[in-house]
Amino acid sequence: MVKQEQEIASRPDNTAFTQQRLPAWQPMLSAGIVIPGFVLIGLAFIGIGVALFVTSQSITVMELDYTGVERTSPCFRCSDPNVKNCVCQLDFSIASLFKGPVFFYYGLTNYFQNYRRYGVSKDDDQLSGDLDSFTSPSDTCSPYEYDSNNKPIVPCGSVANSMFNDTFKLYQIVNGTKKQVPFDGKGIAWWTDYNVKYRNPSVTPLRDAFNGTVKPLFWPRPAYELDPSDPANNGFINQDFLVWMRRAALPDFRKLYRRITEGDYAQGLPAGNYSLEIAYNYPVLSFDGRKKVVLSNVSWMGGKNEFLGIAYLVIGSLCIVMSIIMLIVYAKFKFPEEE
Amino acid sequence: KKCRGCVGIRRCYCFTLGVDERRVDSRTIYVGHRACSATEAFIPAKFCDNRIVSSKYTVWNFLPKNLFEQFRRIANFYFLIIFLVQVIVDTPTSPVTSGLPLFFVITVTAIKQGYEDWLRHKADNEVNKYPVTVLENGCRIRKESEKIKVGDVVEVEEDETFPCDLILLQSSRDDGTCFVTTASLDGESNHKTHYTVPDTEKDLESLYAAIECEQPQPDLYKFVGRMHIDRNNQEPAVRSLGPENLLLKGATLKNTQKICGVAVYTGMETKMALNYQGKSQKRSAVEKSINAFLLVYLCILVSKALVCTTLKYVWQSEPGQDEPWYNEKTQREKDTNRYLKMFTDFLSFMVLFNFIIPVSMYVTVEMQKFLGSFFITWDKDFFDPEIKEGALVNTSDLNEELGQVEYVFTDKTGTLTQNNMEFIECCIDGFQYKYRDASSELDGFSESWQGGCCGEKEELFLRALCLCHTVQVDGLGVDGEVIHPPQEQRGFIASSPDEVALVKGAMRYGFTFLGLESKSMKILNRNNDIELYELLHVLNFDPVRRRMSVIVRSKSGDTLLFCKGADSSIFPRVRQEEVERIRMNVERNATEGYRTLCVAYKILSAEEYAQADAGLREARLALQDREERLMTVYNQVETGMSLIGATAVEDRLQEEAAETMEALQGAGIKVWVLTGDKMETAKSTCYACRLFQRNTELLELTVRTLEDGQPSREQRLHDLLVEYHKKAVQDAPPVKAGVTRSWSSAGHDYGFIIDGATLSMVLNSSSESNSNSYKNLFLQICQNCTSVLCCRMAPLQKAQIVKLVKNSKGSPITLSIGDGANDVSMILEAHVGIGIKGKEGRQAVRNSDYAIPKLKHLKKLLLAHGHLYYVRIAHLVQYFFYKNLCFILPQFLYQFFCGYSQQPLYDAAYLTMYNICFTSMPILAYSLLEQHICMEVLLDNAPLYREIAKNAMLRWGPFVYWTFLGVFHGLLFFFGVRFLFSNPALQDNGQVFGNWSYGTIVFTVLVFTVTLKLALDTRHWTWINHFVIWGSLAFYVFFSFFWGGIIWPFLRQQRLYFVFANMLSSVSAWLVIILLILLSLLPEILLVVFRKPRGPHARQVQLNHTQTHTHTHTHTLILSAPLFSSCL
Secondary structure: OOOOOOOOOOOOOOOOOOOOOOOOEOOOOOHHHHHHHHHHHHHHHHHHHHHHHHHHHHOOEEEEEOOOOOOOOOOOOOOOOOOOOEEEEEEEEEOOOEEOOEEEEEEEEOOOOOOHHHHHOOOHHHHOOOOHHHHOOOHHHOOOOEOOOOOEEOOOOHHHHOOOOOEEEEEEEEOOEEEEOOOEOOOOOOHHHHHHHOOOOOOOOHHHHOOOOEOOOOOOOOHHHOOOOOHHHOHHHOHHHHHHHOOOOOOOEEEEEEEEOOHHHOOEEOOEEEEEEEEEOOOOHHHOOEEEEEEEEOEOOEOOOHHHHHHHHHHHHHHHHHHHHHHHHHHHOOOHHHO | OHHHHHHHHHHHHHHHHHHHOOOOOEEEEEHHHOOOOOOOOOOOOOOOOOOOOOOOOOOOOHHHHHHHHHHOOHHHHHHHHHHHHHHHOOOOOOHHHHHHHHHHHHHHHHHHHHHHHHHHHHHHHHHHOOEEEEEEOOEEEEEEHHHOOOOOEEEEEOOOEOOOEEEEEEEOOOOOEEEEEEHHHHOEEEEEEEEOOOOOOOOHHHOEEEEEEEOOOOOOOOOOEEEEEEOOOOOOEEEEEOHHHEEOOOOEEEOOOEEEEEEEEOHHHOHHHHHOOOOOOOOOHHHHHHHHHHHHHHHHHHHHHHHHHHHHHHHHOOOOOOOOHHHOOOHHHHHOOHHHHHHHHHHHHHHHHHHHOOHHHHHHHHHHHHHHOHHHHHOHHHOEOOOOEOOEEOOOOOHHHHHOOOEEEEEHHHHHEEEEEEEEEEEEOOEEEEOOOHHHHOOOOHHHOOOOOOHHHHHHHHHHHHHOOOOEEOOEOOOOOEOOOOHHHOOEEOOOHHHHHHHHHHHHOOOEEEEEEOOEEEEEOOOOOEEEEEEEEEEEEEOOOOEEEEEEEOOOOOEEEEEEEOHHHHHHHEOHHHHHHHHHHHHHHHHOOEEEEEEEEEEEOHHHHHHHHHHHHHHHHOOOOHHHHHHHHHHHHOOOEEEEEEEEEEEEEOOOHHHHHHHHHHOOOEEEEEOOOOHHHHHHHHHHOOOOOOOOEEEEEOHHHHOOOOOOHHHHHHHHHHHHHHHHHHOOOOOOOOOOOOOOOOOOOEEEEEEHHHHHHHHOOOOHHHHHHHHHHHHHHHHHOOEEEEEOOOHHHHHHHHHHHHOOOOOOOEEEEEOOHHHHHHHHHOOEEEEEOOOOOOHHHHHOOEEEOOOOHHHHHHHHHHHHHHHHHHHHHHHHHHHHHHHHHHHHHHHHHOOOOOOOOOOHHHHHHHHHHHOHHHHHHHHHHOOOOOHHHHHHOHHHHHHHOOOHHHOHHHHHHHHHHHHHHHHHHHHHHHHHOOOOEOOOOOOEOOHHHHHHHHHHHHHHHHHHHHHHHOOOEOHHHHHHHHHHHHHHHHHHHHHHHOOOOOOOOOOOOOHHHHHHOOHHHHHHHHHHHHHHHHHHHHHHHHHOOOHHHHHHHHHHHHHHHHHHHHHHHHHHHHHHHHOO
């Protein structure tokens, strides 16, 4: 039957790999390396920490809460949900020059933009200008998919629907007259969002693309009329819309509203009295939220953040302390490695 | 005429079957299907066809059957459930995240199993379609092998393998024998002789016969049956059939031109097929640890999900939080039952956190084991130039178990010793004859005899050696012509090397065995005359009788019985006055480590012979209890013999046996010798292997010590056990774990000796309570002894001992090593079974988990390979759990900040790729290449093995450490970024980062920390480690750019579009990433520095090293003393 085959097993390969003898480097974390290393790292960290701390200290931040919870607040009147088209004024003063460029943020607290169902409630196809999705939005948009007349909502979904719609005007009181501080609304959203990710349908005029659709229920105006002053800032590439659509990571967040870069205020807000005119539309009291306005300038590290500088200082000094302890330990035990 | 014969057979059956009627398990086969068809209704019995099916699947059932089998694995099933939950319930992550890895794993496994099955199909087909010749009605018909039916007469030619189990009817050799090798069955490559059924017709066409035999059973060496041959007008002749008539499927025909046989067992009923069965799966201790850890992580997973679900509903019960205006629920959500919603929420959390138990861990562990085992086969140190083979790995599941061995059970013959027998001396009638050395060989044989007396006795003794064996002479031509090779090169083939040594020994003294020819044995005597003896009966050797005999008739007509066997089995059967003179010699030889055999003979008178002959023939014909009946007859015949002399055969120690044993003991491994040999021989081997030292106090528990004085054996056993227990256990200083070596500690060193008979008394004591307490006493004594010797063990007792130790307190890891068929039971029983590719066939190798050519390789296998494998896999397991804990913990923490809405922190791509791509390769490379201590050091410092003993790296201590590390890292990652995001304006243009940036920063820190943590642990940086570690990190960066750089058309949401690039444009993000990575690794670095692994270790190692050295030195001195004294 099957012929017996005498198979001669060949000798195993004598290579470095098969014999587990690949040339190898064994790291030696001896005191001679670790102590100077720790000192170096410590010094570097302390250096960075100092830089961060100083930078952070140099950043001016001004926060103004305008929710209107307190009776004394000028916006108390507006916080009643039954009051429509309410405008309130918030007066504040700046003692010394608020160095520019000043960034104007609005902030919300206890607002869960990172809620999962909220987050998925949008249609990226629609937002990239796909006209098919205009007529039949993705079902993730539910319950803001179709209105009661079964017309598609564009832009659909909770995120778009709940877009922040308070508007602000800042005036400097110069000799008793209000002088409007010009806001720059460009460049507040990510460049890629504005130029690549979000696209309007290539239909001119833009409003024709929205035929047969309805605006989100909460919105006062349709998407193509978001910014009447600048036709290029409408539709899905409206900068405020883009900023809103980038969901915040935490329930207390701030979003960039405008920059103050122009005219007399390019160098910053000079000392003086200011008045903030707020078109109060956005309800937050129902979920115990707060609204605020934040004026801040930024540095190379971004906005004011004490944490980083302190953390670097702590870790840096910890490294130094550790290296000192190690030095003592090794001095006492006479560097057992080097024996 | 034909029918009458048939009726005769029938009648005869009724008669014989009348007795055996109850035995349904016998079958009747008509040779060539020629039976009494005409008169009586002959219903051919249904037997299975000759198809061998070793494959598991067919094309049709592959998919369902394979999937079913795969999902029977608990892990796969778990992942399937998770996947299904993701499909059915609205969950945070898409089903792809868990479906893709599962699909990958299932597909790869299915392809692997499918390929293996295809190979089996191919092999099956090759066997099943092989053309064979069948004799049908006088014609030779070529058929496919699978078409052979039971009862077919099959013709097989030289060098072909038998297609099914055949009864040999006809051989082309004159003497009705054929030669067979069973190399593929049990690995024994010697030629075995098989015999045709006596008195069958030369013309098979006219043979009318029926064979009655037992139903198929797997024992290769057992077969009983008989053949009723119908001769014209005569009473049918009945012939007994035994294993010597049965040719097994798979064996090969040798030295015989062709044979004809009748198929008795076919296909799956052949003995080969019955023996082919998957070995029971052995599971390693590491796997048990993994399962325990898995359970912990499963609990963590469930409790995380429970906590989140509970908190979610508590939180939602506050006004305004359940459904803020900006996040209205859909109609369906509002409609769902509250409790159902709770349940789906729970499931969603489970899905969100399920990555804590990764699919990929199983894949990585399997890969590590599979690839890692190649290093054993590749190791050139395991290559033996003699047999031209290296080590063999039969299972890769137990690699790490090699690093955990606490008990080694070793066979003596062939394992500790070479099983290369050499005739050393003999003792005839009380006189000692010693063969001197090679130089005196030239002077002629007779002069090399020392002492010497009566020539007659000498010649009788040498004739006995020449006749009393079952050795075959190699070089016997096919035609029976004896080729005379030069004396020294004459090859002998025998199943036992002792016999060859004896025949060769006799040859050196002038009596040469020329071979067996047509039932007569040829001997060339000192005067170069040929003597012929007719071989009448062979009373085979068996381990119970421990002797074998032949009955021959000399030319002069005398009937002689020659018997050789162990002293204990011969002495009671010979005249006592002869015993004393020889006993002394035998005992002295035994203490010198030689294997001794006593030779006796007896002249049978005509009546005696007739009686014995009849008894033997009758017993051989018996269908039932044949063994027992034969045994009785043997015992009757082998009595009243006279002792001629004794032989001493040396079995040399294996290369480096002593060094290996010493290294094992140094590694804290207890070595037990389990042997079937007698106590004295085994003891001397133990001394020679340094298992017993000069100062070792031996505690003996043998039949001999039991018979000292006391009235009852039971009582004596009890007393001795208690006494030894007091000595070895109670009075012994408490055993210090770790470095203290038994000999270096001041305490006594004990060795324990027990024999098979006493062991069975201990294990099967009459009263139940005694039995248990004896067992405990015995175990405790043994565990406190340096080494234990169990002699006179039956194979099953070996397994019993292994089982006893295996199941004792602390369930220590056991290893059995052996080379013979008698070690198979203990090899299968132990946690790790090692076969030695020795001389006693391949059965041990086939049943082992690992096979090595020599005993000396055990040292490297355990101390180097085992140690490394254990460290590697232990680290792999711990690291895997760690890295997934700190992967998922931030995601869990994020739930507290997103309203418990199951919002994933990381993007789906990161969730999926984390375990598959970003962090899997470095740990795989580590677990294949790591050598925390280099191999030479491991080999030189056996005590290093103790540091990982008792699963040291996978106990709860290290596990808790790793878990804490994971928790620490997870907390650090999450909260570090959380504090950074207290002001999300992180770019110098004042723009803010969103939730995906948050997750990406955490993930980046995570990937870098986890990889660098492994880099810190790596002590052996080869270029592969460098490539894989830095490559993985580079790949992560590259992938993130790539993934975020393109609008992916198949994705519904472009969540990560430019998130990574934007993150890198922020200085703060960079700084926080660096800070968190360093902060996470800082404790690790400190630990590495403060642990000072080299300081105390190096010193310790060196200390031990010198210690062992001085000790070996003294030992050799001490050891040589008894050797010298015994040479006098």
